[in-house]
Every structure is written in structure tokens, then in C-alpha cells.
Amino acid sequence: MDDRDDKFEQQFKKGALEMVLLALIARRRTYGYEIIQQLGKIGAPLFSSTREGTLYPLLYRLEDAGLVAGELEATPGGRAKKYYRITEAGRAALKRRRAFWLMYKGCIDSILEG
Amino acid sequence: MTKQQYVRQIVGRIHANAGTRRRIRTDLLAGIAAKEEAGLTMEQIQAEMGSPEKVAAEFNASFAGTSTVTWYRRQRIARTAFLVLVVLAVLVLLFSGLGMLAFLAVAGPSVGIIGGADGPTSVYVTGEVVTGTPSGGIALLLVLAGLAILCLAAWLICRNRKP
Structure with a gap:
């Protein structure tokens, strides 16, 4: 794979990861480490290398846009854990993005296979 | 670690x-x-x-390319400008203070020549000399302090600005 292929893949992953995060948080309230673990399991091989430096800036963008809400909670061990839950605006955005994705996928598939 | x-x-x-x-x-x-x-x-x-x-x-x-980086750059510029202005203000204060001492050292004998000016009168004469001399330095100091306060405000705003 040359550099151009690598950039092409990075751009795709970056664009899709925001939607993937919304989908994961829509399933249930979750926190950063759990998201990284989920991406490692069900997001392999595309998103298994996602780390904090990629995840948190995207979560901030979603949080600042009002699509997810972060809540700091104390654990029984006395530590603070930050949970993310989807908001109503987030559910609506996910619905729109999913519809766009299906349309996009269908269009590209028909071009590539035609 | x-x-x-x-x-x-x-x-x-x-x-x-x-x-x-x-x-x-x-x-x-x-x-x-x-x-x-x-x-x-x-x-x-x-x-x-x-x-x-x-x-x-x-x-x-x-x-990269987000407003967070823009606010970071602005924060650094405002901080640098603030520190430069503070250093300049200190230098002006120092030099105008030294200038004032030098002026008094030169003007001292002439104050003495007045003669008969003792007690409250000598304090009045000395006061005239002091306030009259470094007025340029004080004005410059005030301008620098004003600019420094503006830079400090910009620094604090950029520091805490949400993207």
C-alpha cells in the first residue's frame, strides 16, 4: 500500500468513525475505555487501532454539538468515570447519517459493480 | 512514572x-x-x-485545522505580548526611576541655592521637581500597563475559550 492509499483509508475511517461512535453510544451509555475495547472487537480491522488521541477529540466534537452528553460519575472504588449518553439531537443525527450512508454505499456499489 | x-x-x-x-x-x-x-x-x-x-x-x-488550535495560537501570542509588555514596563519604571535620581542629583544643588526654603517649603519645591521630571515616563508606563491589561484579558479569554 502506498502513501496515497494510506491517506485514502485514513480519510474514510475519520469520516465514518464519528457516525460509528454515535451508533455505539446509542446502544447504551458507555465510557472511553469501553468504546476503545468495543472498537477493537466489533470494529476490527477498520477501527481496532483507535486510541485516546483519536477518540477524545471526536467525542468532544459530538459533545460540543449537543449530540452526546458526558457525565462524570464516581465509581465504588472512589475513582471518577466519564460516561457518554446519546441525546435526542444525537439520535436524529444518527438516523440522518445512517440514511446517507446507505444511499452513499448503494450508489458507490452500483458504480463499482456496474 | x-x-x-x-x-x-x-x-x-x-x-x-x-x-x-x-x-x-x-x-x-x-x-x-x-x-x-x-x-x-x-x-x-x-x-x-x-x-x-x-x-x-x-x-x-x-x-489539526480545528478552532482549538487557533485558540491555542492566540493564547500563546497574547501571553508573549503580555510578558513583553510587563518586561518593557519594568524597564521603563527602572530607567525613569534612575533618570529621576540623576535629575535630582543634578538639580539638587540648584534647589539648595533657593535658600531659606526649609521645612514645608523645601518639600513643596522638591515635590515640584519630582512630578515635573518623569511625566513622559509615567505616560509611557500607563500606556504599557493598559496594553498589558488588554493582553492579559485576551490571554485569559483564549485560554478558556471552548472550540
């Missing part, structure tokens, strides 16, 4: 304004706490996350 040291080294390398850095610091510590709760040791966590340089580079790549 303790988790506080590890997180401090990461956050110190991230090109984001202070508000975003605080947010990252809180989230990284919360993330590490979750990993510790899952049974990982600090060594394992660091091995999994990577060196502070690597983690910070990932953050910087993700923030």
Missing part, C-alpha cells in the same frame, strides 16, 4: 488551549482509572497507550 506524571507529559505536548487541555487531562485520568479498575497496572496501561509523545501526536493530528 505515575499516572499524574504520564498524563502531565502528554497534555504538555498537546497544541490546544488551556480549556481543552483541562478537558483532556480529566478524560485521560478517568480513562486510566477505568483501565486500572479492569485490572491493568500502570506499566501495562502505558504500554497499551504508548509513549507521551505518541499519544500527544495523535491528539495533535486530530486537532
Whole structure:
């Protein structure tokens, strides 16, 4: 794979990861480490290398846009854990993005296979 | 390396304004706490996350082109301008103070020539000499102080500005 292929893949992953995060948080309230673990399991091989430096800036963008809400909670061990839950605006955005994705996928598939 | 040291080294390398850095610091510590709760040791966590340089580079790549970086740059410019103005103000204060002393050293004998001016009169004469001499320095000092206050305000705003 040359550099151009690598950039092409990075751009795709970056664009899709925001939607993937919304989908994961829509399933249930979750926190950063759990998201990284989920991406490692069900997001392999595309998103298994996602780390904090990629995840948190995207979560901030979603949080600042009002699509997810972060809540700091104390654990029984006395530590603070930050949970993310989807908001109503987030559910609506996910619905729109999913519809766009299906349309996009269908269009590209028909071009590539035609 | 303790988790506080590890997180401090990461956050110190991230090109984001202070508000975003605080947010990252809180989230990284919360993330590490979750990993510790899952049974990982600090060594394992660091091995999994990577060196502070690597983690910070990932953050910087993700923030590239966003308003966080813009506020970070503005914050640095405002801070540098503030520090330069403070140094200039101190220099002006120092030199106008020295200038005032030099003036008094030269003007001292002429004050003495007045003669008969003792007690309250001599204080009045000396007061005239002091307030009349460094007025340019005081005006410059006031301008520098005003600009420094503006830069300080800009610095604080940029520090805490949300993207």
C-alpha cells in the first residue's frame, strides 16, 4: 500500500468513525475505555487501532454539538468515570447519517459493480 | 512514572488551549482509572497507550485545522505580548526611576541655592521637581500597563475559550 492509499483509508475511517461512535453510544451509555475495547472487537480491522488521541477529540466534537452528553460519575472504588449518553439531537443525527450512508454505499456499489 | 506524571507529559505536548487541555487531562485520568479498575497496572496501561509523545501526536493530528488550535495560537501570542509588555514596563519604571535620581542629583544643588526654603517649603519645591521630571515616563508606563491589561484579558479569554 502506498502513501496515497494510506491517506485514502485514513480519510474514510475519520469520516465514518464519528457516525460509528454515535451508533455505539446509542446502544447504551458507555465510557472511553469501553468504546476503545468495543472498537477493537466489533470494529476490527477498520477501527481496532483507535486510541485516546483519536477518540477524545471526536467525542468532544459530538459533545460540543449537543449530540452526546458526558457525565462524570464516581465509581465504588472512589475513582471518577466519564460516561457518554446519546441525546435526542444525537439520535436524529444518527438516523440522518445512517440514511446517507446507505444511499452513499448503494450508489458507490452500483458504480463499482456496474 | 505515575499516572499524574504520564498524563502531565502528554497534555504538555498537546497544541490546544488551556480549556481543552483541562478537558483532556480529566478524560485521560478517568480513562486510566477505568483501565486500572479492569485490572491493568500502570506499566501495562502505558504500554497499551504508548509513549507521551505518541499519544500527544495523535491528539495533535486530530486537532489539526480545528478552532482549538487557533485558540491555542492566540493564547500563546497574547501571553508573549503580555510578558513583553510587563518586561518593557519594568524597564521603563527602572530607567525613569534612575533618570529621576540623576535629575535630582543634578538639580539638587540648584534647589539648595533657593535658600531659606526649609521645612514645608523645601518639600513643596522638591515635590515640584519630582512630578515635573518623569511625566513622559509615567505616560509611557500607563500606556504599557493598559496594553498589558488588554493582553492579559485576551490571554485569559483564549485560554478558556471552548472550540
